[in-house]
Amino acid sequence: MSTTVGPGASSVPTLDEVAREAGVSRSTASRAINGGERVSPSAQAAVDDAVARLGFVPNRAARSLVTRRTGSVALVLPEPDERVLNDPFLTATLRGVSSALGSSDLQLILIMARPGEKEGRIARYLSSGHVDGVIVASHHREDGLEDALRTSSLPSVFVGRPFSPDGLTFIDMDNAGGARLAVRRMVERGCRRIATVTGPDDMTSGVDRLTGWRAAMAEAGLADDAVETGDFTLLGGAAAMERLLDEHPDIDGVFAASDMMAAGALRVLRERGRSVPDDVAVIGFDDLDMAADPAIALTTIHNDVSELVRLACDALLTTIEVGSATTPPPLPARLVSRSSG
Amino acid sequence: MSTTVGPGASSVPTLDEVAREAGVSRSTASRAINGGERVSPSAQAAVDDAVARLGFVPNRAARSLVTRRTGSVALVLPEPDERVLNDPFLTATLRGVSSALGSSDLQLILIMARPGEKEGRIARYLSSGHVDGVIVASHHREDGLEDALRTSSLPSVFVGRPFSPDGLTFIDMDNAGGARLAVRRMVERGCRRIATVTGPDDMTSGVDRLTGWRAAMAEAGLADDAVETGDFTLLGGAAAMERLLDEHPDIDGVFAASDMMAAGALRVLRERGRSVPDDVAVIGFDDLDMAADPAIALTTIHNDVSELVRLACDALLTTIEVGSATTPPPLPARLVSRSSG
DNA sequence: TTGTAAGCGTTATCAT
DNA sequence: ATGATAACGCTTACAA
Numbered sequence: 001m002s003t004t005v006g007p008g009a010s011s012v013p014t015l016d017e018v019a020r021e022a023g024v025s026r027s028t029a030s031r032a033i034n035g036g037e038r039v040s041p042s043a044q045a046a047v048d049d050a051v052a053r054l055g056f057v058p059n060r061a062a063r064s065l066v067t068r069r070t071g072s073v074a075l076v077l078p079e080p081d082e083r084v085l086n087d088p089f090l091t092a093t094l095r096g097v098s099s100a101l102g103s104s105d106l107q108l109i110l111i112m113a114r115p116g117e118k119e120g121r122i123a124r125y126l127s128s129g130h131v132d133g134v135i136v137a138s139h140h141r142e143d144g145l146e147d148a149l150r151t152s153s154l155p156s157v158f159v160g161r162p163f164s165p166d167g168l169t170f171i172d173m174d175n176a177g178g179a180r181l182a183v184r185r186m187v188e189r190g191c192r193r194i195a196t197v198t199g200p201d202d203m204t205s206g207v208d209r210l211t212g213w214r215a216a217m218a219e220a221g222l223a224d225d226a227v228e229t230g231d232f233t234l235l236g237g238a239a240a241m242e243r244l245l246d247e248h249p250d251i252d253g254v255f256a257a258s259d260m261m262a263a264g265a266l267r268v269l270r271e272r273g274r275s276v277p278d279d280v281a282v283i284g285f286d287d288l289d290m291a292a293d294p295a296i297a298l299t300t301i302h303n304d305v306s307e308l309v310r311l312a313c314d315a316l317l318t319t320i321e322v323g324s325a326t327t328p329p330p331l332p333a334r335l336v337s338r339s340s341g
Numbered sequence: 342m343s344t345t346v347g348p349g350a351s352s353v354p355t356l357d358e359v360a361r362e363a364g365v366s367r368s369t370a371s372r373a374i375n376g377g378e379r380v381s382p383s384a385q386a387a388v389d390d391a392v393a394r395l396g397f398v399p400n401r402a403a404r405s406l407v408t409r410r411t412g413s414v415a416l417v418l419p420e421p422d423e424r425v426l427n428d429p430f431l432t433a434t435l436r437g438v439s440s441a442l443g444s445s446d447l448q449l450i451l452i453m454a455r456p457g458e459k460e461g462r463i464a465r466y467l468s469s470g471h472v473d474g475v476i477v478a479s480h481h482r483e484d485g486l487e488d489a490l491r492t493s494s495l496p497s498v499f500v501g502r503p504f505s506p507d508g509l510t511f512i513d514m515d516n517a518g519g520a521r522l523a524v525r526r527m528v529e530r531g532c533r534r535i536a537t538v539t540g541p542d543d544m545t546s547g548v549d550r551l552t553g554w555r556a557a558m559a560e561a562g563l564a565d566d567a568v569e570t571g572d573f574t575l576l577g578g579a580a581a582m583e584r585l586l587d588e589h590p591d592i593d594g595v596f597a598a599s600d601m602m603a604a605g606a607l608r609v610l611r612e613r614g615r616s617v618p619d620d621v622a623v624i625g626f627d628d629l630d631m632a633a634d635p636a637i638a639l640t641t642i643h644n645d646v647s648e649l650v651r652l653a654c655d656a657l658l659t660t661i662e663v664g665s666a667t668t669p670p671p672l673p674a675r676l677v678s679r680s681s682g
Numbered sequence: 683t684t685g686t687a688a689g690c691g692t693t694a695t696c697a698t
Numbered sequence: 699a700t701g702a703t704a705a706c707g708c709t710t711a712c713a714a
Contacts, residue, residue, distance in 0.1 A: 012468075012494075014691060025701040030693060038699055057468045061411070062691035064402040065706045072450075072471075081439040091426045098422040102455045107466060109413075110451045114443045125448060127398045129353075129707095130413075153353070355707060366685045371709060381683060403707035406690045470691095 013054040021050035033058065064129075072107040073133040073316065076122060078143045081112045087232070087260070088288045089305060093137045093159060096309030104317060106132070123148035133316045135159060135309075141202040155319035157312045161204040169319070169327045171312045175205055178301035178333030179212030180219075182255045182283040185299070185335055187220045191253030191281055195226035197240040197265055199257040206232075209257040209285060226251055230261045237261025241268040252280055253341065259284040259291045262298055266340065281341030297339040304331060354395040362391035374399065405470070413448040414474040414657065417463060419484045422453045428573070428601070429629045430646060434478045434500065437650030445658065447473070464489035474657045476500060476650075482543040496660035498653045502545045510660070510668045512653045516546055519642035519674030520553030521560075523596045523624040526640070526676060528561045532594030532622055536567035538581040538606055540598040547573075550598040550626060567592055571602045578602025582609040593621055594682065600625040600632045603639055607681065622682030638680040645672060 019029040024043050032039045032047035039047075050056070064070045075097045077084050084090045094110065101108050109131060111122055123144055126134055137159035139145050149156045150167045158170035179196075186194050196213045199206025210227070217224040226248045230236035237256055241264060244251060254269075256262035262284030266276060274280045277299075284291060284300035291298040308331065315325040360370040365384050373380045373388035380388075391397070405411045416438045418425050425431045435451065442449050450472060452463055464485055467475055478500035480486050490497040491508045499511035520537075527535050537554045540547025551568070558565040567589045571577035578597055582605060585592060595610075597603035603625030607617060615621045618640075625632060625641035632639040649672065656666040 012470075015693095016691080026691095027693085027701055027703095028699080031700090034693085040699060043699080057465060057470075059406070059691050060469045060471050061402045061405040062706090063693075065400070065406055065691080065708090066693045068706080070402070081436050085426070085432045085436055095422050095426055098453065099456075107471075108451065110449065112439065115440075124398060127353075128401045129398075130401050130448075356709095357707080367708085368686080368710075369684060372684090375709080379683060384683080400707050403690090404709075406692090406707080407709045409690085 012059070013056045015056070015058070018047065018050045018054055018056045021054060022046040068129075070130060070132050071105065072109050072131050073101065073135065073320075074109045074111050074126060074131045076111045076126075076134055076136045076145065077138050078113045078122065078136075078140060078145065079138055080115070084112050088290070089232075089258075089286060089303075090138060092305040093309055096306045097135055097313060100310055100313035120144055120148070126154060127152055133157075133320045135312050135316055137309075137312075138203070140200075155316060157316045157319070157325070159308055159312045161208065163204060165327070169315055169325050171308050171315065171328065171331075172204075173303055173308060173331040174333045175208035175330075176212030176215065177330075178285060178303075178335075179209045179255060179257070180216040181333055181335045182285070182301055182341075183213055183216035183220065185337075186253040186255070186281050186283065186341060187216075187222070189253075189277070189281055189341070192222065193226070193248065193251045194222060194253035194255065195228070195244045195248060195251045197228055197230045197237055197244070197254060197256040197261045199232050199261075200229065203232075206257055213255055230257070230264070232258045232260060234260045234264040234267075237264030238268050239264070241265035245269075245272055245274075254280060254282050256282065256284050259286040259288045259298060259300055262300065262340075263290060263296065266296065266298070277339065277341045283335075283341040287336050291336070291338065299338045299341040300336050302334045302336050307331065353400070354397045356397070356399070359388065359391045359395055359397045362395060363387040409470075411471060411473050412446070413450050413472050414442065414476065414661075415450045415452050415467060415472040417452045417467070417475055417477045417486065418479050419454045419463065419477075419481060419486065420479055421456070425453050429631070430573075430599075430627060430644075431479060433646040434650055437647045438476055438654060441651055441654035461485055461489070467495060468493055474498075474661045476653050476657055478650075478653075479544070481541075496657060498657045498660070498666070500649055500653045502549065504545060506668070510656055510666050512649050512656065512669065512672075513545075514644055514649060514672040515674045516549035516671075517553030517556065518671075519626060519644075519676075520550045520596060520598070521557040522674055522676045523626070523642055523682075524554055524557035524561065526678075527594040527596070527622050527624065527682060528557075528563075530594075530618070530622055530682070533563065534567070534589065534592045535563060535594035535596065536569070536585045536589060536592045538569055538571045538578050538585070538595060538597040538602045540573050540602075541570065544573075547598060550596075554596055571598070571605070573599045573601060575601045575605040575608075578605030579609050580605070582606035586610075586613055586615075595621060595623050597623065597625050600627040600629045600639060600641055603641070603681075604631060604637065607637065607639070618680065618682045624676075624682040628677050632677070632679065640679045640682040641677055643675045643677050648672065 019026045028043050029047050032044050036044050133155040135157055141163050146162045161172045162168050198210045214224045228240035228243045230240040256265050276282050284298045287300045287302040291300045318325040360367040370388050373385050377385050474496040476498050482504050487503045502511055502513045503509050539551045555565045569581035569584045571581040597606050617623050625639045628641045628643040632641045659666040
């Protein structure tokens with residue numbers, strides 16, 4: 001019925017065509033499509049009809065050009081993709097954001113690190129107006145995200161304290177407090193030579209847990225020289241534990257800054273014939289499912305990722321709508337007692 | 342230096358401002374920014390300077406409005422997010438697409454199912470012009486994606502045969518052939534009462550593997566009545582195995598349409614005191630890492646997901662650039678022999 | 683090589 | 699309630 005323009009000219013209908021088909025002006029059609037404020041029932045019906053008949057879908061580029069809204073938010077996880085998919089902490093973050101967004105009608109855009117990453121690719125993508133907001137988790141000191149987002153007007157929320165939090169909003173748990181809890185528990189249990197397997201020092205979660213460990217060791221009047229760095233992975237934790245045993249054979253307690261690293265440490269301790277917790281107590285951090293596994297039974301500091309992420313999403317949505325949000329106090333740490341320490 | 346318009350008026354610089362700052366016209370600035378065809382070295386330098394000074398980033402909405410390119414492609418996995426993150430097959434797909442895109446400068450948009458999913462939400466998102474192309478994997482008969490993409494002009498590639506492949510391009514392996522291989526192997530090994538734990542019948546991978554099983558059973562002159570349906574999960578496989586043993590206590594071989602289901606079947610068989618492969622042989626499908634685990638040692642049909650996904654991405658990029666791509670023949674199936682069957 | 687001008691498809695303002 | 703009309707920020711003929 002329409003003036004055909006040749007083969008392949010079907011393509012996507014525009015608002016103009018809908019308006020024409022409905023016998024109204026483009027503005028009325030637009031109003032009818034968006035909520036229908038101030039449009040007569042008859043016009044509304046005509047437009048609805050035309051939309052259905054033509055299979056009209058608004059062009060988002062055109063729409064966001066004028067509304068300055070894209071309808072999507074980014075989750076930035078500056079880690080290689082295989083890491084993102086294998087690390088339970090990261091998958092929990094992804095899951096949390098995905099479900100928190102489920103209720104809103106925002107689309108999630110997942111942005112991970114890429115092999116030969118040219119510095120600033122992610123920041124550039126974010127500033128190019130493709131998203132209405134950003135959640136950043138698992139970020140590193142040198143990834144440039146903090147400065148980029150601080151200077152940008154793009155709403156953003158960090159999961160985990162940024163290195164320079166000024167002008168940035170973030171959600172975090174009390175990492176130092178958690179480490180303190182772990183040390184105190186081991187001290188109570190009679191440990192006197194307590195080591196730590198720390199996280200990477202380019203991540204605040206690693207830094208803060210180490211700080212907490214040092215503080216608690218000082219409080220207890222214990223030496224804080226048994227420190228080895230891991231990378232939050234099982235293998236990294238195992239390697240750190242090896243070094244720890246080589247250099248400090250007398251340790252009787254280990255605080256690992258993540259459950260994954262604790263699992264690696266446990267494996268090494270078993271291989272080296274140390275019994276846990278009798279010879280060496282072990283306490284992890286995160287309280288992943290694996291910690292509750294009877295075969296592991298890891299005492300650990302609970303980290304409520306889904307709550308953290310929920311709060312982050314709330315804060316982000318608030319920022320997008322209201323224009324700002326505040327950084328709440330850190331979530332308190334809680335020790336979950338199992339048989340390892 | 343610029344005419345300030347009040348507080349908060351800093352915001353994002355536009356191409357116009359860059360042009361003014363560089364002392365050239367907007368079109369010259371545009372050309373300089375996009376590749377720099379036909380711009381004098383001096384103009385180029387001036388523009389580059391201005392861009393750097395102003396921190397200009399092109400507005401993608403405006404750009405895609407005219408170029409009709411968004412610079413992103415969607416990966417659609419119509420499964421709930423927890424499923425996506427826990428199923429090794431799906432994570433492999435995600436990883437594959439992510440790395441295949443790494444070389445191009447396309448951004449990946451991950452789209453998963455949502456709890457109260459209103460029918461067609463995904464299709465609507467895809468047609469709204471937010472992406473240049475789509476890869477669909479793990480799709481179901483009733484998810485509406487096939488029709489939506491068939492009628493749409495959006496480039497798309499399915500990983501796994503669609504139910505109605507006409508007008509759609511897809512990459513698949515020889516699922517029926519794989520099932521046949523499994524049955525023949527068990528027949529060779531002396532099995533005569535072979536059951537199957539099938540996949541869901543709203544997915545072609547489930548259907549095709551069942552078809553292959555039936556064909557091979559017929560070829561061997563065996564009865565094909567021992568069939569129970571699973572959902573590709575471990576629990577589903579276990580439940581199906583229970584039913585199988587209840588109804589056909591005499592079975593001596595099981596073809597499970599996925600390794601996850603095979604793992605569930607193995608667990609049930611062990612619990613019920615049947616030894617594998619002596620009492621009952623078991624063959625899975627997919628060849629996930631877990632199949633190679635010595636504690637499982639599952640004979641299985643190899644499924645080269647990363648290759649499948651690579652081909653799918655290639656096909657998609659071709660379609661986006663050239664306008665069309667063809668469906669290649671299915672990848673041949675290969676049996677990987679381990680101790681379970 | 684450069685600039686002018688015409689869109690791309692929406693929404694938003696403002697008379698009517 | 700409705701409809702012109704002016705943006706939104708960019709690319710791209712076409713002219714100079």
